[in-house]
Amino acid sequence: MPRQIFQLKMSVAGVRPPVWRRVLVPAGYTLDRLHRVVQHAMGWRDCHLHSFEIDAVQYGEPDPDGDLVLHDELDVRLDAVLGKGSRFSYTYDFGDWWEHDLVVEDALTADPDERYPICLDGEWACPPEGIGGPVGYHALLAALSDPTHPERVMLSDWVADGFDPTFFDPAVTTTLLRRFC
Structure with missing residues (x-):
């Protein structure tokens, strides 16, 4: 029987503009492997x-x-609890509470010549760790977009030099997914 692949869309809940990724993962992955996919696809550490x-x-991890x-x-295993159209959530960092909405957009037959997982698409960089959840991330975006913002210097310390919140590269993400997932 050919291997089944799930096309998943994952979005960080509560942030605007939307931070999201679309990935292809084997349906036989366990949830712990999906955890690694979410981490590397989104850009968490x-x-x-x-x-x-x-x-x-x-x-989770009991x-x-x-x-x-x-x-x-x-x-x-994913295919034991999910199918096409399934919606579920993933929460990361119980302090900052980064909730992710996930949906199985499609169930496909694996291409025997392809390596999985694959990141097909996405938008916006991952919010920085420890920024304070969606509220802190919105404050960071406001500070970065306004050179006169009173908290610009303090909030800029949370991000690496050259941080561009609009940047996302699916090819780089696919490389990370294949290396670490």
Whole structure:
């Protein structure tokens, strides 16, 4: 039987302009591998906790000492809990609370001559880690766009020199996905 590929669109919730990615991933991936895909496709550094919510069930890395009850993401294949049209969420960094909306846009047959995962498209750079969630990111964008903004210098310290919030390159992202996922 040919391998199935899911076309996923992932968007950071609560930010404008939209930060999103469209990727192709094997449907046989487990949720822990999808976590790595989200991290590298979006541009996060994987320094914080995360969880998925699919049909009101929480998945992630179980912590026996933690308060959050999570089903183990290592035990769950995408094709066992998702299909074409499925919508679910991924939350990264429980302090800044970066929520991502994900949708399985299509289920395709794998091209035997292609390597997966692949980033097809996307827009805008990933928000910086530790900026304070969507509210902090909007404050950063406002400061970067106004040279006279009173918090420009302080907020600019959160980003690397040359940070361009409008820049995104799917080819570079595909290289990262193939190397680390």
